[in-house]
Amino acid sequence: MTDNAQTGLPPSATGWEPAPADTRARAAARLSGLAAHFEGWADANLHGVVMVHRGRLLYEHYFTGEDRAFARPLGRVAYHAGLRHDLRSITKSVVSLLVGIGVGEGWIGDLDTPVLALFPEPARHATPEKAAITLRHLLTMSAGLAWNEDLPYSDPANSERRMIDAPDRCGYVLAQPLVRTPGAAYRYNGGLTLLLATALERGSGRTIDALARDLLFAPLGIADVEWHRYDDGAANPVSGLRLVPRDVARLGELVLRGGRYAGRQVVPEGWIAESTAPQIHGEGLYFYGFHWWLGRSLVARREIRWIAGIGYGGQRLYIVPELDLVVAVTAGLYDEPVLQGMVGDVVLRRYALPAALEAG
Numbered sequence: 001m002t003d004n005a006q007t008g009l010p011p012s013a014t015g016w017e018p019a020p021a022d023t024r025a026r027a028a029a030r031l032s033g034l035a036a037h038f039e040g041w042a043d044a045n046l047h048g049v050v051m052v053h054r055g056r057l058l059y060e061h062y063f064t065g066e067d068r069a070f071a072r073p074l075g076r077v078a079y080h081a082g083l084r085h086d087l088r089s090i091t092k093s094v095v096s097l098l099v100g101i102g103v104g105e106g107w108i109g110d111l112d113t114p115v116l117a118l119f120p121e122p123a124r125h126a127t128p129e130k131a132a133i134t135l136r137h138l139l140t141m142s143a144g145l146a147w148n149e150d151l152p153y154s155d156p157a158n159s160e161r162r163m164i165d166a167p168d169r170c171g172y173v174l175a176q177p178l179v180r181t182p183g184a185a186y187r188y189n190g191g192l193t194l195l196l197a198t199a200l201e202r203g204s205g206r207t208i209d210a211l212a213r214d215l216l217f218a219p220l221g222i223a224d225v226e227w228h229r230y231d232d233g234a235a236n237p238v239s240g241l242r243l244v245p246r247d248v249a250r251l252g253e254l255v256l257r258g259g260r261y262a263g264r265q266v267v268p269e270g271w272i273a274e275s276t277a278p279q280i281h282g283e284g285l286y287f288y289g290f291h292w293w294l295g296r297s298l299v300a301r302r303e304i305r306w307i308a309g310i311g312y313g314g315q316r317l318y319i320v321p322e323l324d325l326v327v328a329v330t331a332g333l334y335d336e337p338v339l340q341g342m343v344g345d346v347v348l349r350r351y352a353l354p355a356a357l358e359a360g
Contacts, residue, residue, distance in 0.1 A: 019056035030355035047330040048245045054324045067332040070228040084242040085330040088311030091241040096291035100271030107203030111136040118199045125174045133182045138192040139290035140280045145176040147189040160190045190238040197237035209235035219266045222247045252319045252326035299353045316344035323356040
């Protein structure tokens with residue numbers, strides 16, 4: 001189900017071999033209508049879909065649509081397999097993988113390490129209550145600090161916008177008042193990801209983009225990488241990563257294989273298991289792990305559980321262990337809060353899951 005002329009690259013260009021012909025034939029009935037469905041649904045602004053089943057490329061298709069690179073308009077882009085795309089907050093899930101490596105290397109201690117012990121310089125922000133915040137609370141978005149990303153990112157009152165504009169980004173995050181007991185409840189907070197990345201940088205003596213390049217991307221054969229950067233030149237570890245969709249799927253494959261890739265243990269297996277297990281109740285019906293979302297879909301009266309990295313604008317990385325399936329979705333729905341959740345769900349539930357069940 002891969003049109004090489006349409007994608008612009010053969011499967012071998014990024015290491016994916018196509019699924020066997022009989023597997024593709026079994027999935028064809030379910031997948032044949034996907035492209036027409038979204039080409040006829042202009043408001044969906046879907047840019048790309050990559051499906052990997054049992055380690056092989058099962059389906060790939062790209063579309064033309066309006067897009068942005070972070071906040072910079074790109075106009076109408078004819079996507080193909082060789083073009084990078086914003087991942088937005090899937091970047092947070094990448095940071096989680098790097099934290100797993102960092103814990104394994106002993107760079108940041110265990111997950112019950114107090115955060116203020118890693119950030120001693122903003123002592124003016126320290127309170128006995130904040131002293132209870134640990135790395136685990138950062139990973140589960142349950143630090144208890146006041147934070148509001150429900151506002152549009154164009155709104156200067158948005159907490160992430162304020163953090164980006166602050167002269168001391170980590171200091172800004174730690175200065176926020178404590179509004180609930182650490183660990184008591186989930187609250188989405190990109191500043192907590194920044195603290196994790198900064199703790200990794202301090203513990204390892206390397207920047208987050210260098211750590212990602214050398215310890216995660218290079219072992220996976222991912223070379224075409226771009227980071228949106230803050231005004232001081234630092235890579236944005238909260239939402240700044242841009243990759244080609246096949247490499248997004250490669251990250252999903254790493255998680256699916258317990259952190260192992262091409263015979264090498266890239267991320268500790270125990271970390272993958274712990275970080276993708278339910279740790280706290282997230283938003284709506286979702287559970288939350290360590291910067292991974294955990295959900296389920298019903299297909300033909302069968303409940304299928306999945307792990308997901310989720311990014312603003314409709315970026316999705318679905319990992320479905322019981323079906324040996326990875327699905328990467330890119331889109332340009334930055335001003336469509338309802339559609340950005342709906343489009344990925346339609347790709348997964350209506351097409352990818354039934355196709356994987358048919359493929360066997």
